[in-house]
Amino acid sequence: MEKNFDINQQGYSIRCKLLINDNDKQTRTFDNVVIVTHGFGSHKDTAGTVHFAEHLTSKYKNYAVIAFDWPCHGADARKKLSIPECMTYLTLVVDYARTELQAQNIYNYSTSFGAYITLRYLIEQGNPFKKIALRSPGVNMYESMSNHVSDEGFAKLKKGKEIQVGFDRKMKIDQAFMDDLKRFDVCDHEYFDFADDILILHGTKDEMIPIDLVRDFAENNVIEFVPVEGANHPFQNPNHMALAIHQIIEFFHKGD
Numbered sequence: 001m002e003k004n005f006d007i008n009q010q011g012y013s014i015r016c017k018l019l020i021n022d023n024d025k026q027t028r029t030f031d032n033v034v035i036v037t038h039g040f041g042s043h044k045d046t047a048g049t050v051h052f053a054e055h056l057t058s059k060y061k062n063y064a065v066i067a068f069d070w071p072c073h074g075a076d077a078r079k080k081l082s083i084p085e086c087m088t089y090l091t092l093v094v095d096y097a098r099t100e101l102q103a104q105n106i107y108n109y110s111t112s113f114g115a116y117i118t119l120r121y122l123i124e125q126g127n128p129f130k131k132i133a134l135r136s137p138g139v140n141m142y143e144s145m146s147n148h149v150s151d152e153g154f155a156k157l158k159k160g161k162e163i164q165v166g167f168d169r170k171m172k173i174d175q176a177f178m179d180d181l182k183r184f185d186v187c188d189h190e191y192f193d194f195a196d197d198i199l200i201l202h203g204t205k206d207e208m209i210p211i212d213l214v215r216d217f218a219e220n221n222v223i224e225f226v227p228v229e230g231a232n233h234p235f236q237n238p239n240h241m242a243l244a245i246h247q248i249i250e251f252f253h254k255g256d
Contacts, residue, residue: 001025002050007068009092012085015075016093017044019053019065030064033103034252035093035129038067039112039136039234040145041167043074048235052109052245060253064101068093070114072171080162080172083180086117087125094128105130107252112209112233116141119186122194133199133248136209136233139217142181144208149178187213191221198223199251201244203231224251 001022007014020027034056036049044067053065069076071085078085097103108129110118115137122132138144145165146154153163157175164170191198202214204227211227218225226247231240 007092007096009095010088012088012092013077014068014089014092015044016066016068016096017049019050019057019067021057021061021063024057024064029102030062031104032060032063032107033097033101033105034063034065034107034109035090035097036065036067037090037108037110037114037118038070038073039114039138040148041073041169042111044069045074048241048245051241052248055245056249056252059249064103066093066097066101070117072166073169080174082177083117083120083184087121090117090121091125098128108132109135109248109252110137111135112138113141116186119189119191120184122191123184123189127194129197131197131199131252132194133201133251135201135235135244135248136203136206137186137200137214137217138209139186139214140209142178142185145178145181147208187217187220191223195222199226199248200224201226201228201247203228203233203235203240205230206233208233 001020003018005016007016038044049067057063071078071089072081094106097106106129108118115134118132148165156163157178162172162174165173200218200223202211204211215225228240228243235241235244
């Protein structure tokens, strides 16, 4: 079952989707909640998120999944992207899972840009998650985002102007946003304290985030790393996505 709802806090309206098993329609609280975050230019309503939730909630009881739109993505009302607002969104969704759903265990499954925000969150805000699964993580987020900006765009940013980036939906960014990405390089930080509870999956054919860079990041932090042969950045091949979903679900449930 899917239910759309908004978290209205601190002047924000975060567009969320709750995904649960049909047998839990009357259930209001869940011991285990997985928060799913999407990549840059994507949204909460992807088929991959639905498939993940269906597999998880059909196999294990007392699990719920919350997906939400980052600022300026999907159905979100904001027009200008900023890292601090992304961090606030994640905090408010975690708080919702803890207070409204009364989750005892909160998990995080994040992709690409969402994985960058999650890794940054661990360093700057602390770790509220029991386990974390990262698919195609944006460990070189500044370089990756720079690929979406033309030379003309960079010239405008340096003059203090805003530019528009994105795919189906365009959003505004400014020089402060790019500077913020450049200032926090995931690879400059250590994640040993969190490593045992993190799983990274990455495609060998990822065209946006080089697999060698992600493998080095995982090895340097002693994080479990699973290369997925032939998978591209969004894991478009259904078989690759099915493998990732299976690995993540078993990782979350292992030891429970």
